[in-house]
Amino acid sequence: MAESIEWLRAFITNHNSLEYVIIFFGSLLGAEFALFIFGFLAAQNVVSIVPLALFGFLGTLAPNILWFLLGKTKTVNRIALNRHADTTTSMITQAVNKISKDNHFIAFIIIKFIIGTAFLLIMYVNKTAMKFRQFLYYETPAVLLSLFIMAGIGYLSGLGFTYLSELFNNLYVALGFILLIALLVAIAKSWIKKRFVV
Numbered sequence: 001m002a003e004s005i006e007w008l009r010a011f012i013t014n015h016n017s018l019e020y021v022i023i024f025f026g027s028l029l030g031a032e033f034a035l036f037i038f039g040f041l042a043a044q045n046v047v048s049i050v051p052l053a054l055f056g057f058l059g060t061l062a063p064n065i066l067w068f069l070l071g072k073t074k075t076v077n078r079i080a081l082n083r084h085a086d087t088t089t090s091m092i093t094q095a096v097n098k099i100s101k102d103n104h105f106i107a108f109i110i111i112k113f114i115i116g117t118a119f120l121l122i123m124y125v126n127k128t129a130m131k132f133r134q135f136l137y138y139e140t141p142a143v144l145l146s147l148f149i150m151a152g153i154g155y156l157s158g159l160g161f162t163y164l165s166e167l168f169n170n171l172y173v174a175l176g177f178i179l180l181i182a183l184l185v186a187i188a189k190s191w192i193k194k195r196f197v198v
Contacts, residue, residue: 039154
């Protein structure tokens with residue numbers, strides 16, 4: 001992971017004019033993990049915070065719009081209505097509705113922080129017959145919250161990395177700190193998934 005962060009840092013530094021494009025496509029393809037890395041690089045002054053917020057948001061929202069549109073297709077509807085798939089999708093939707101107490105805003109936040117969100121989002125949208133305007137209304141705050149949390153954790157990790165590497169003058173201690181934070185984030189997401197999807 002440290003090598004990929006260093007490679008990305010060098011790439012952005014050498015291609016400053018592409019910073020916005022890199023943030024957008026990194027967020028589009030890497031989702032929360034990319035937001036964490038960009039937050040880390042923002043603490044190192046490699047990327048700017050305002051472009052990270054704007055293009056990170058757009059890059060994270062774009063695939064969710066695609067999943068929404070995919071969830072409305074006849075093909076997905078036929079799959080969802082299949083007798084084997086219908087039971088599963090109904091159980092998923094009922095579990096999300098039960099946890100969120102039928103509040104779409106809370107449901108989207110739960111879906112955003114669980115691994116495998118694309119499948120959950122497609123099924124939830126398919127079963128709730130949500131309109132696009134409603135989808136944007138509920139999905140936008142969920143994406144903003146995800147951006148704030150993941151980039152914020154990355155930013156704090158970047159500050160911690162700088163502090164520890166200066167304090168101990170040892171790169172291995174600082175890299176261990178980054179790996180510890182990444183592990184804690186992965187454990188937290190796994191715990192959330194087990195807590196809400198069982």
